Amino acid sequence: MEKNPWREQFPQLAGKDEAFLDSAASSLKPLSVIAAVDHYYHDLSVNIHRGMYASSYEATRLYEEARAKVAAFIHAKEEEVVFLRGGTAALNLVASSYGAAHLQPGDEVIVSQLEHHSSILPWQALAAKVGAKLVYVPLDPELRITVDNVRSVLTSKTKVVALTYVSNVMGYITPLAEIIALAHASGAIVVADAAQAVQHLSIDVKCLDVDFLAFSGHKMLGPTGIGVLYGKSALLAEMEPIEFGGEMIDEVNKDRSTWKEAPYKFEAGTMPIASAIGLGAAVDMLQSIGLDAIEDHVVRIRRYAFTQLKKVEGIVIYNPTADTGIIAFNIEGVHPHDAATFFAEQHVSLRAGHHCAQLAIKALGIEACLRASFYLYNTYADCDRLVAVAKEAVRFFKGVGF
Amino acid sequence: MADLDNLYRQIIMEHYKNPRNKGLSEQPGYVTAHIKNPSCGDDITVQTLFADGTVKDCRHDGHGCSICCASASVMTETVIGKTVAEALLLADNYLKLVSNKEYDASVDLEEAAVFAGVNQFPARVKCASIAWQAFVRTIEEQK
Numbered sequence: 001m002e003k004n005p006w007r008e009q010f011p012q013l014a015g016k017d018e019a020f021l022d023s024a025a026s027s028l029k030p031l032s033v034i035a036a037v038d039h040y041y042h043d044l045s046v047n048i049h050r051g052m053y054a055s056s057y058e059a060t061r062l063y064e065e066a067r068a069k070v071a072a073f074i075h076a077k078e079e080e081v082v083f084l085r086g087g088t089a090a091l092n093l094v095a096s097s098y099g100a101a102h103l104q105p106g107d108e109v110i111v112s113q114l115e116h117h118s119s120i121l122p123w124q125a126l127a128a129k130v131g132a133k134l135v136y137v138p139l140d141p142e143l144r145i146t147v148d149n150v151r152s153v154l155t156s157k158t159k160v161v162a163l164t165y166v167s168n169v170m171g172y173i174t175p176l177a178e179i180i181a182l183a184h185a186s187g188a189i190v191v192a193d194a195a196q197a198v199q200h201l202s203i204d205v206k207c208l209d210v211d212f213l214a215f216s217g218h219k220m221l222g223p224t225g226i227g228v229l230y231g232k233s234a235l236l237a238e239m240e241p242i243e244f245g246g247e248m249i250d251e252v253n254k255d256r257s258t259w260k261e262a263p264y265k266f267e268a269g270t271m272p273i274a275s276a277i278g279l280g281a282a283v284d285m286l287q288s289i290g291l292d293a294i295e296d297h298v299v300r301i302r303r304y305a306f307t308q309l310k311k312v313e314g315i316v317i318y319n320p321t322a323d324t325g326i327i328a329f330n331i332e333g334v335h336p337h338d339a340a341t342f343f344a345e346q347h348v349s350l351r352a353g354h355h356c357a358q359l360a361i362k363a364l365g366i367e368a369c370l371r372a373s374f375y376l377y378n379t380y381a382d383c384d385r386l387v388a389v390a391k392e393a394v395r396f397f398k399g400v401g402f
Numbered sequence: 403m404a405d406l407d408n409l410y411r412q413i414i415m416e417h418y419k420n421p422r423n424k425g426l427s428e429q430p431g432y433v434t435a436h437i438k439n440p441s442c443g444d445d446i447t448v449q450t451l452f453a454d455g456t457v458k459d460c461r462h463d464g465h466g467c468s469i470c471c472a473s474a475s476v477m478t479e480t481v482i483g484k485t486v487a488e489a490l491l492l493a494d495n496y497l498k499l500v501s502n503k504e505y506d507a508s509v510d511l512e513e514a515a516v517f518a519g520v521n522q523f524p525a526r527v528k529c530a531s532i533a534w535q536a537f538v539r540t541i542e543e544q545k
């Protein structure tokens with residue numbers, strides 16, 4: 001077996017006879033992240049901002065240091081990085097605050113059928129409330145979002161373009177830079193769902209000129225319960241908070257109160273402090289390895305698995321040209337839930353279902369599919385096992401009469 | 403693998419391939435219940451016709467994995483002709499059996515007993531349950 005230099009950092013893999021191929025749902029967590037979370041709980045365990053004593057000061061420092069690390073990672077300013085519960089909360093904040101303040105009846109929001117539900121439903125709900133319209137970018141024959149197709153639906157009524165940066169079903173990268181330039185030229189802002197992008201692509205929010213960018217910690221080696229909304233300073237400054245409570249206020253009066261500046265006005269109440277600190281450690285690891293090295297590995301591994309898998313008779317692959325580490329597939333004539341049980345029995349951990357992207361699954365014209373997703377700790381041996389078990393599965397289901 | 407072989411036994415595959423009582427009725431009097439498993443897309447509608455305290459007819463439609471579809475078919479065959487009280491007792495024990503809870507082994511689940519193997523697969527309990535849950539809902543609604 002080839003030596004994977006990163007595998008031993010992931011204690012979840014130790015001593016397990018398993019091919020873990022579900023990193024698009026949540027990545028594994030390295031020792032350094034676990035240690036950072038542990039350090040907070042074990043040695044500090046106190047609240048931030050409020051305390052006037054050493055451990056609180058230290059917890060605050062670590063929390064803000066994590067923000068600085070995330071900011072540097074995406075080339076943002078610290079005050080443009082809002083910590084939230086996850087990518088879902090980040091996308092909801094944009095719609096509920098920025099969207100609610102700007103959308104008028106008749107305005108249009110461009111989305112796509114490739115979106116994760118969290119990138120579409122906040123806009124769908126808001127559009128219904130204010131009488132705005134959701135407009136779907138037509139997808140190309142491979143089901144990709146293209147610049148030309150965005151151009152074809154962009155109008156003077158378009159206020160917001162909300163698109164996924166990397167599709168969590170197809171693994172396609174959206175040509176965001178061109179789309180953003182186009183949207184800006186027509187007066188719309190762009191919200192990018194980067195939940196499947198930050199762990200694969202280096203992102204420079206200034207180069208991209210993206211208005212909002214959302215992602216989750218747990219898919220990029222970090223803990224659950226923490227996510228990030230990047231927003232341009234000017235946009236965050238004009239936005240109203242959607243949650244009110246402790247720590248986000250400037251001054252409270254009986255009838256009217258004022259808020260802190262961004263990002264603090266969006267971080268009401270006690271935050272997931274340990275998770276934020278853990279996310280800082282995750283960013284450290286991604287940066288020390290380098291996203292280019294990670295992506296190089298992921299793309300190689302995925303190509304290897306794809307090349308073998310497509311030769312297996314009875315397997316249909318929906319995204320042969322994926323740009324990142326995802327294979328969406330089915331066993332012909334076998335419901336993916338039946339298939340996933342077979343894979344699980346053979347210790348291949350896959351996801352089966354619609355992957356929180358029902359519109360993408362409908363666009364594929366299927367009920368559901370299997371998804372294998374790869375990350376830095378996956379090996380050629382994992383791919384071999386996937387392929388071997390896929391062959392056995394085809395044989396098994398044929399054998400029992402499917 | 404033995405567990406899996408056991409799960410996809412003849413009866414389950416036979417009902418999956420040739421579902422009984424499939425397709426909804428247009429006749430009046432049926433009570434309908436619809437259950438979806440949003441995480442995997444299983445989607446089952448069950449229709450029951452009650453008369454004089456018995457299950458006169460029971461039909462199902464929808465789509466899903468083999469366990470889901472086969473259990474719907476077996477369910478209809480099992481409950482048709484039973485009194486409502488008998489059918490409810492069957493449903494209750496079946497749902498306990500597949501979810502690995504304590505059940506009354508003296509209740510004869512007939513063909514539905516083959517789904518016992520599901521309790522080795524926690525991820526599939528829901529698949530085997532939704533048709534029966536929909537049936538129970540039709541009983542609750544006719545009251």
Ligand SMILES: Cc1ncc(COP(=O)(O)O)c(C=O)c1O
Nearest residue numbers: 086087088116118168195196216
């Ligand atoms: C593309 C995409 N967007 C958004 C999300 C939502 O992330 P979370 O569930 O961590 O809030 C996910 C995670 O499944 C995703 O894949």
